[in-house]
Amino acid sequence: MKELLKKCLVEFIGAFFLVFTIGCALFPNGREGFPPMAIGFVLMVMVYAGGHISGGHYNPAVSLAAAIRGAISWKDFIPYIIVQFIGGALGALLASYIVAIPPYIAETSFSITPMIICEFLFTFALCYTVLNTAADDDTRGNSYFGLAIGSIVIVGLLATSGTCYGAFNPAVALGLLAMKMTQTKLILITLLTNFVGGAAAAGVYKITSND
Numbered sequence: 367m368k369e370l371l372k373k374c375l376v377e378f379i380g381a382f383f384l385v386f387t388i389g390c391a392l393f394p395n396g397r398e399g400f401p402p403m404a405i406g407f408v409l410m411v412m413v414y415a416g417g418h419i420s421g422g423h424y425n426p427a428v429s430l431a432a433a434i435r436g437a438i439s440w441k442d443f444i445p446y447i448i449v450q451f452i453g454g455a456l457g458a459l460l461a462s463y464i465v466a467i468p469p470y471i472a473e474t475s476f477s478i479t480p481m482i483i484c485e486f487l488f489t490f491a492l493c494y495t496v497l498n499t500a501a502d503d504d505t506r507g508n509s510y511f512g513l514a515i516g517s518i519v520i521v522g523l524l525a526t527s528g529t530c531y532g533a534f535n536p537a538v539a540l541g542l543l544a545m546k547m548t549q550t551k552l553i554l555i556t557l558l559t560n561f562v563g564g565a566a567a568a569g570v571y572k573i574t575s576n577d
Contacts, residue, residue: 370442373420374449380412380424381453385541389461392547393468402523410516417500417512425535426450427564431493434568437501447536454537458544467545476530476552482559484530488522489563490570492534497571504576536560 384405391404413422421437423429426447433443461467495518499511523532531548533539539556542548 370445373442374445376416376420376422377424377446378449378453380409380416380420380422381450381537382457383412384409384424384457384535385454385538386457386461388538388541389458389467389545390465393465402520405523406516406520409519410512413500413515414512420446421500422512422515423496424450424453424537425492425564426537427489427535427560428493428496429564430561431497431564431568431571432501434565435497435501435571437497450537451540454535454541455544458541462545467547475528478552478555481530481552482555484522484526485533485556485559486563486566488518488526488532489534489560490567491522492518493564493567494571497567498575502571502575531556533560534563 387408388401388405391399391401409424412424416422416424421432423432423446429438429443429446429450432438433440438446492515495514496511499505499508499514505511519534522534526532531539531542531552533542533556536557539553539560543550543553
């Protein structure tokens with residue numbers, strides 16, 4: 367139990383800082399910024415900081431992929447995603463308090479099919495990258511896993527700008543809702559799509575991996 371609590375605390379911290387950074391970077395009170403870089407870099411740093419303790423998921427879709435792969439046990443999966451959702455929600459609420467986030471309804475600018483495709487593909491790419499760089503016996507102990515994971519998020523955000531939320535993470539999707547940056551309608555689709563993308567990445571990993 368003590369070991370699980372340590373892991374859950376690390377997952378809470380990582381999810382908190384990821385969503386908090388998203389809120390602050392997207393609406394920096396009039397200052398010029400580059401949100402994809404801030405978001406990708408904070409994920410990279412948190413993965414390096416906590417990867418040796420919890421795996422550095424900070425993402426329920428990644429935790430699902432890791433559970434399917436066998437990198438974490440199924441009994442740890444539920445506590446992981448609970449603290450990830452809580453951490454993301456609290457990060458969103460704090461960002462909302464600090465930063466002036468205007469009401470923002472993005473549904474009207476998104477077509478559902480392209481949105482689903484983009485969220486699925488880059489959630490898949492993120493989870494696939496995590497499994498092959500941070501959870502694979504062939505690459506265990508490498509020094510580049512955090513950089514690879516943070517970089518795929520930057521790529522996804524730049525590639526899908528204006529097409530989808532760029533969540534690639536159910537905890538981030540919930541955080542966007544908590545920050546009132548969107549309504550409920552497409553967030554639920556995004557959540558489901560992220561989980562499906564994570565499961566698909568785990569399936570492909572099991573087919574292609576030497577483990």
